[in-house]
Amino acid sequence: MKKSAAAAVCAVLALACVMPVSAAETVKIGVYEPASGDNGAGGKQETLGIQYANSVCPTVEIGGTEYDVELAIVDNESSNEKGPTAASQLVSEGVSVVLGSYGSGVSIAASDIFEQAGVPAIGVTCTNPQVTEGNTHYFRICFLDPFQGTVLANFAADNFEAKKAYVLTKLGDDYSVGLGHYFQEAFENELGGEVVAETFPEGNADFTSYLTTAVNEGADVIFAPTSTEAAQLIIDAAAAQGIDIPILAGDTWDSNVILNAAKGKDLAIYVTTFYQEGGNEEFDTNIKEWISGDSTNLANNGGDDTVAAVTAMGYDAYFVALEALKAAGSTDPAAVNEAIWDVTYSGVTGDISFDSENGDAARDSAYVKTANTETGAWDFVGVQQKK
């Protein structure tokens, strides 16, 4: 009995070791994204974009040789503590470049591992400045929180004549706290408004009291840059209390999770984002078909085929990585790292190039969308530029 069990275990392990056998030349791209934890939903949507891009373009020509592109996907569990092992796993698998992560904290936590290994990383939607600040191996293709916070503060002042804002952020979430901070800075210092800021702890489900405070304080707008998990609850609580104050949020809220939660409720929700669905017809149709064609993909996208901005960003990030590989002419991570600086790419989310200081994307506009609570889709509001 014991022996046969041991033999079975050995067989499984042996299979696991033998599995990745492939004849053609392959280049590996690491996908460092959360598939569980607080940012699981967003991470999965971002990964979907990368996977779709991989299905569209599974090969790349590097230095005259055709390579198969293989994605190495790990789950960083949205946790700074589990992130480093996930990152080492990628490095151990010999990836040439890493994409990710959704969530700035985990990106920062893994940054040193990538640096030591000499593997470059391209952040897809991690908007916190600290991700790329002062290093030469972490790049990103999205805009930054100071920009996004300013844009949202201006939007609030311009469209709602807001004098007082209620800012609700999640304790211990760099993205949330950071964006809240930049919003507050812009709103108070540049626009002369007043901010009431509160935080909620991890695992909090009851937002009634927070929203009551927002109402009692007489806030003109509520700004809640949070993960989609908390967003659902905030929307639900706001609807139950009949809150008519506009709710603003950042790019994380651009997700069908929000649309589903807000559908049929009397709320005004505005988000800034990287991409507006319908911006590229061909991409939209094809990716929708691809998502609907596979039940796993559909489940990972939250059950319908709405294209999240992070998915589009993931798609672009993959092609940026391919461009870098082509430019490097080698699968050597160091060469790829050198090559990324000069990569320019026209993606579905706009033109992407990197500044020469930190490797941040040069982006100066954000799309503003509002949730249409009747149709359950996003309505385009406008493009907000930095002032």
Add this chain to the structure above:
Amino acid sequence: MSRRTNMTISALLLLALFGLVLGLERMLPPTHIALTVLKKGCIYALVAVSMNLLNGFTGLFSLGQAGFMLIGAYTYGILTIPVADRASVYQYFDGGIIQFSVPVVVGLIAAGAVAAIFAWLIGLPVLRLKSDYLAIATLGFAEIIRAFFQWDKLGRLTNGSNLLRKFPTFNSIAFPFVVTVICIGIMVLIINSSYGRAFKAIRDDEIAAEAMGINLAKHKRMAFCISSFFAGVGGGLLAMYQTSIQAATFRSSMTYEILLIVVIGGIGSVTGSCIASFLFIASSEWWLRFLDTEMYIGNFKVPLLRTGFRKVVFSVIVMAVVLFARRGIMGNREFSVSGIYNFFKKKFGRKEAAK
């Protein structure tokens, strides 16, 4: 086998192990998963032994380990971030109030000391409680500590709930190993001293121990502070491993993981805790990772495999150990050279007798 040969062989084994680890570091690329797992495993070994000192040797069921690790990690981070980098780390808090930094070793000792001071304060009210009440009270204190460190009124000191980073980290795997070996060595010495015997007496029977003239309050407080000191050092090391510190990481689930390590290794066994922590970390974060990805054997798709399956399998294994191998890997015995020697002697002795 004499005590002296026993000691010599043990020391040699330890050296050989150390050499092996260093050799691995030379041979493997610096970020190889094996090295990452070894680093984390060795930090967890230290924390698990510190928890075992309390739970296994003194019989105080405390669930506050994550809280003390948090204190250690923050103390280390706050004290060692280079002055030049403080402005960028404390970007929301004008560079913070502390404008000096100390060497790594001083930082780690301070990490332990501050954790021990907190432990002393917390111990004043909490150590009067027993068994599960103590457990729940320490768990509660860990949560309070976590909220406290995230409070943005203290932001100039703790950076609020934002990341602390840019402090010195490991440059070689040797560092965490040396620190861990020294710390565990000190704990073993304490366990084998008269204090250690007093701890065990308290564990076995409080009333009898008191009757024997052991000062219960003093010894409990001492065990609590010692355990927290090393948990604090462990927290500092964990910060070095993670390269960043955030209070949100130190949840009660971290304490549970460490508790499970202690149980798997055997409550009351130092070597058991060490072995178990390496096994625990390696299997949960490395060996079982293949269960998370879809796999095809030919055209056959292996069922069940997808994200999260690794954790299910792992928790089933843990549950099986808790239920069926209740004494854990080592029970309350220790791995020792003389133990092995006696084991083989008995075995071969018997064989010879059979002949």
Add this chain to the structure above:
Amino acid sequence: MVLQPPNFLSAQARTFDERKVSMDFISKNLPYLLAGISVGGQYALIAIGYTMVYGILRLINFAHGDIFMVAALVMVYASASFPLYVTIPLVLVSTVLIGFVVERVAYKPLRDAPRMSIMISAIGVSYLLQNLALYVTGGLAQIYPAIPLISNSVSIGPATTKVVTIVTPVLTVLLVILLMWLINHTKIGMAMRAVANDFETSRLMGVKINSVISMTFIIGSFLAAVGSMLYFTNYASVVPTSGAMPGLKAFVAAVFGGIGSIPGAVIGAFIIGICENIIKGLGWTTFSDAFTFALLIVILIVKPTGLFGERATDKV
């Protein structure tokens, strides 16, 4: 976090005339109170499970909060394919079954082991249930289905809230009265009291220990299932860790009220629910969870038997 003066004492409000002040006071603070009472009732239903199990087995059933979470997941998945009148009984029955199985598989074999072993086993079960939930949901938050009637919004004076907010305390009190009757006036209730009083003696006196313990877990799980329906109707998103915090708080409530005492657990839960929301209303949001634990530590030190615990147990 910005510390602002408490709303109750807002200096500005005092300048208006008395009547307006009191209206203003009510309209501003009623929502906090309502949220507190509602969540208090939900904690109460979970806390009963803790307090009964602890009373009989001296075990902090760490997995209880996770059973509460699993009940919610069953509801999510069952309601996708069945109508509500099938789903609700299904949720109740399957939760009871899970509670029963957990006790039989994970706690019964350890009945004679040290108490610490059973507690560790409970932590293991909690770990397993959370990871199973993670696997099944794929890490995505599940939206809890709306239960008609109690999901609708309703206005109470100046505050708007869901009907469930009002239903919860009423239902909680009804269930507790029923449970008290069960314990005080039925044979199984008598057996429970006997076992809680003296485990060994009642075993010798011929009380079927195992069926009494199973019954305890069945009642506890049933109430947790009811609690989960109310709780998640209010906070309609289920993640694998959803049960952890409510579970821990319910346990604190059970200790606060005096562990082993059912009315104590209920009153403790309401106090904790209300205090938690007042703390948030005062702007001390960072400490809303920490406060619960601070309360626990204070009560353990000042009155270790809790508000309503009578027996001097061996805990101090």
